[in-house]
Amino acid sequence: MSENINCIAALNMALHDALETDPTVIVFGEDLADPEGGGVVGVTRGLSSAFGDQRVRSTPISEQAIIGAGIGAAIAGMRPVTEIMLMNFTAVAMDMIVNHAAKLRFMSGGQTHVPMVIRTMTGSGMGNGGQHSDYLEAWFAHSAGIKVVTYSSPSEAYGLLLGSIFDDDPVIFIENLPGYFVPGAPPVRGTVISLGHANIMRAGSDITLISYGAMANQALLAAENLSREGISAEVVDLRTVAPIDFATLLSSVDKTRRALVVHEAVRPFGVGAEIAAELSEKLHGQLKSPIRRLGGAFCAVPFSKPLESAHAPKAADIEAAVRSLF
C-alpha cells in the first residue's frame, strides 16, 4: 500500500507523465517554471528542470496572450497545457476562450481544432475574497465547444488531467484551492480517465446526490451521515461538468426518484439549474419530490471568516436539504 499523496503531487505526476509521453505536450503560464518558483502552490514544480525551458515556460501576466498562444499552438498540432492562475482571471481572457478556443472547430467546418487545457484554481475557504474564489464553470458550460472538468480526489485529479490533456477539445480544468492539500490514495500511474463519464462514488436507492469537485466530498460525507438515519443516498461525481453525462444521471434518478444537485458556484443560472431542468423534463411523473439545488450564496465570495464559511454549502446543509424531500 503506497502512501497517501495530495492533489498537488498527483497533478504534478500527471504533468510529468504527459510531458514524458508526448513531445507535443507543452506547459505555460504565470510563474510556473522553476526559476519563478514552479507555480504558486507547486503544481508545476520540477517540470521545467526535467523537460527544459522551451516546453515548460513562465509567461508575463498576460491572460489573453497566454490563451491566444495556447490556441495557436494547439491549431498547429501541439497539446498545450496553459494555466490561468485563478479562475476569476479567466474573465480577462474570455474573448480568447469563448470566441476562439470553443468555436474554431465549428466555425472552420472541422478543419482546425484546439486540444488545449486551461488549468485554473479557485474555491472559497482561503480568505481570498471576491476576485480570487469564484466557481465560474457555468460560463463555460454555456459555450458550445469547450469542456469543463474537475476532480474530487488525488487519483481522480491525475486521471482526469491526463484525460483532459489527451482530449481533442479545449478543456477548462478546475483545481480546488483548499482541496489541493487534502491527502488521498495515490493514483495508479498511467491510468487515464477519459472525459464524458460521471462516476458513481457511492451506490444508494433513495436519492441521488449530484455534485463535482471538492463539493462531491461534502455530498459523500452527507450520504454517510444520512445512512445512519436510514436514508440511502447515491452520490454521483460528474467529473466532466460539460458536456454532462446525462445518461448516468438519468439512470440513477430513474432508480432513486429523487435528486439534489450541489455545487459551490452560485445557484441562479448554474449547472444545478440545467441538471434539474433536464431531469424534470425526462423523468416528470416518476419523481417522488421536486429536484432541489444547493449552491453558493448569490453574492461575491466574502472575506470575513464567518461569512466565507457560510457562503458555500456544507455536508450539514446537504443533509437538511435531503431530509426536506422525504
Place this chain on the structure above:
Amino acid sequence: MNTKTEGVAESLPDKASLLDIYTRAVLIKANDERIRAAARAGKMNMIYYSPRGQEIIPSAISVHLTNADYITTIYRGIHDQLAKGVPAKLIWAEYAGRSTGSCKGKGGPMHITYPDVGVLVTTGIVGSSMPIANGLALASQLRGDGRVTVAYFGDGAANIGAFHESLNLAAVWKLPVIFVCQNNRYAEHSQFEKFTAGGNVSNRAAGFGMPGIRVDGNDPVAMWRVAKTAVDRARSGEGPTLIEALTFRFHGHLLGDDGSYIPPAEMAAARAADPMPRFRTLLLTQHAADEAALRDIELAADRAALDAQEFALSSPWPRTSELQTDVFGGPSSIPTIKVFSRPSVAP
C-alpha cells in the same frame, strides 16, 4: 509620406516578383469588384468588408511566404486570404453560405479557414489575430520548422489590450512572427489620429524592443522590401517585427457604409492615388510586362472571379444536421502513458 526605412533590405524585387505581386493584387481587386456587384444585385446576402485599396500589402508580403507559413487575419481579410493562395471559389462559396465553402458555410465571410495554404484563423474580433499568431509561431519555434507567421490587423486593433500583450510575449519569447498593421486611416468610423495617441503604430514597437517599420503599403517596391526584411528576420530566429503599412479603403467599413465620416477631399485624394493603376504604370515603365501580358493577367483574374461566383451560387446549401457536427470532436485516442521515472520534487 512619413515612413522610415532604416534597417530595411537594400535589395529590390526583380521583375518576376513584381509581376507576382501584381497578379495577386489583381486577383483580389477582381474578386472584390465581382463580390460587391453580386451583393448589389442581390445574388448573395452577407456582411462584407471590402479590401479595395489595400491589395498590395498582403500581395507583397505573400511572395515571401510559402504555403507552409501561417497567417491569421480579420474580418476584412479576403485580400490576405487570396494573396496567400486560398482558392477564390472556396471563399465565394463560404460567403454564399454553401456546403462547398472553405468552412462548409459554417464560418461565413468573417471566418475563412484554409490550412492547406496556412490560413488558420480569420477572426471577427478586433485585436484577436495577434495572440493566436503567437501560438502558431511558438509551435514553429519549438519544432524548428522554419515557418513564419504573419498576423494581420487594422489600425483600430493597435488600441486593444491584446495588441500590447501579444507584442510583449512575442518579443520576450523571440517568436518568428510578423505583426502587420494595415493602417487604412479609419477604425470603423473613427479617424486614426483622433483616437490613436501618438498618431503612429510602428513607434510602439520600440517599447517592446522590436523593430517597428512604417511603410507606404500602397507602394509595391517599398512593401516588398519591408516584408522581406521582416520575413528574413523571423525565419532566421531573430524574432518579431511590427510593420505599419499605410493604406486606405475605398468602400468604407462594410458594404453599405455611406462614408459620411470621411472628408470628401480625403476620399478624392485617396482615389486619385489608387495603388492599382499606379502599379500597372510602374510595371509598364519598368518593362516588367507589356500591355498584352497585363491584360491577360487581368482577364484571367476576372474569369477566375466569375468562375468562383458560378461555383458558389450553383453549390448546395449545408444540411441542417451540420448544427450537430464539429461542435466537439469524436472520441479522442489516448496514448499509452509513459510514466516519468525521475522522482517528483512536488510538495
